[in-house]
Amino acid sequence: MDAAVMSESVEDIEIQLLLDAVYRHYHYDFRHYARASIKRRLLQALAQWGYESISEIQSAVLHDETILPQLLNFLTVQVSEMFRDPSYFRALREKVVPHLRTYPSLKVWIAGCSQGEELYSLAILFAEEGLAERTMFYATDINPAALKAAQAGVYPLDRIRLFTENHQASGGQNSLSEYYTANYDRAVFDRSLRERTVFSDHSLVTDAAFGEMHLISCRNVLIYFDRELQDRVVRLFSDSLTRGGFLGIGSKETLRFSAHADRFTDFVRAEKIYRRISR
Secondary structure: OOHHHHHHHHHHHHHHHHHHHHHHHHOOOOOOEOHHHHHHHHHHHHHHHOOOOHHHHHHHHHHOOOHHHHHHHHHOOOOOOOOOOHHHHHHHHHHHHHHHOOOOOEEEEEEOOOOOHHHHHHHHHHHHOOOHHHEEEEEEEOOHHHHHHHHHOEEEHHHHHHHHHHHHHOOOOOOHHHHEEEEOOEEEEOHHHHOOEEEEEOOOOOOOOOOOEEEEEEOOOHHHEOHHHHHHHHHHHHHHEEEEEEEEEOOOOOOOOOOOHHHEEEEEHHHOEEEEOOO
């Protein structure tokens, strides 16, 4: 047998055994994440930790609980920015907000909130549109370290220029500097932006729906799941939305091939914003 084929086969087995071990021992379920993405991240972990095989990662994570948080940082994507893809936020502001104004109270779920950039973007947008006082935000992630960072709302000052440019391009009504305080090399976002936010550990893989949401924003998360898990999550979002509620996903994602696509209609097709319909 070709050595490269044999090596690849053993590596795939090791990955499956590691994911099974993490699920059985810690109840974090990565078994239906896109395998190519998982493999790439585990190879990064190998290089950084100096292990020779993925089996060594499995042994370490089973016998040393301090390894798990480090592994979660590899397996969950923590790369984002405030007002990422400004045209998405402009579409929310111009197309979705007029519908949300008709409700006396609102619930917004940021699923897979990472370190909070999407949450603060939406909180600022809702504040500028006069909706902050009637809105509850739910920011969820499976990574405890990411949730802690999101609650803190502290970002390196060298990222603020990009955040500011994105905010302006999204139709921002005020200066972004009104929402944070610069402190040495950090920008600390105002506590008022998260006063009406519930931060929660929630798995899109295993946990139940959040009820009666008016907007769910879950961008650049579905691309890391296999088709079976994508279907599960789309069903979860459908069950979590009010009739007529809105779902925003990433620019490289689509509901088109989902088993539950008929529960949604395109609302702003170019920005991947969908609306829940009655079925």
